[in-house]
Amino acid sequence: MKRSRRAMRRVVLYRMFDILEQSYGIDVNREEFVGDRMSLHEIDAALAFKSDSRLDELRGALERLDDGSFGVCIGCKTEIDWKLLDKEPARRMCEKCEKEYNRSSSEYVEAHSLQ
Numbered sequence: 320m321k322r323s324r325r326a327m328r329r330v331v332l333y334r335m336f337d338i339l340e341q342s343y344g345i346d347v348n349r350e351e352f353v354g355d356r357m358s359l360h361e362i363d364a365a366l367a368f369k370s371d372s373r374l375d376e377l378r379g380a381l382e383r384l385d386d387g388s389f390g391v392c393i394g395c396k397t398e399i400d401w402k403l404l405d406k407e408p409a410r411r412m413c414e415k416c417e418k419e420y421n422r423s424s425s426e427y428v429e430a431h432s433l434q
């Protein structure tokens with residue numbers, strides 16, 4: 320079943336907490352965050368000293384959940400399959416656009432490494 324915006328926000332937050340705990344040894348009291356109380360501002364405060372691309376990607380997903388653009392493909396502007404988002408909430412492209420993107424970027428690399 321497709322998750323609500325609120326449920327998806329929690330999935331994203333929990334993934335961020337996993338990274339904080341596993342990579343940085345920061346213990347997060349998850350109970351405090353149940354109920355959507357943590358604002359982006361507070362999240363930023365918690366992440367301020369981290370430079371972590373996975374956290375950045377997940378933070379981007381939270382931002383899109385807040386502004387309503389979450390789950391929309393940046394390539395073709397259609398909705399991304401929720402099953403894919405469930406697996407990877409930071410995903411920004413649908414399957415079709417991602418394939419296209421990967422193909423064209425590998426063509427780009429090939430074309431330029433020949434010179």
Ligand SMILES: [Zn+2]
Nearest residue numbers: 392395413416
């Ligand atoms: Zn697309």
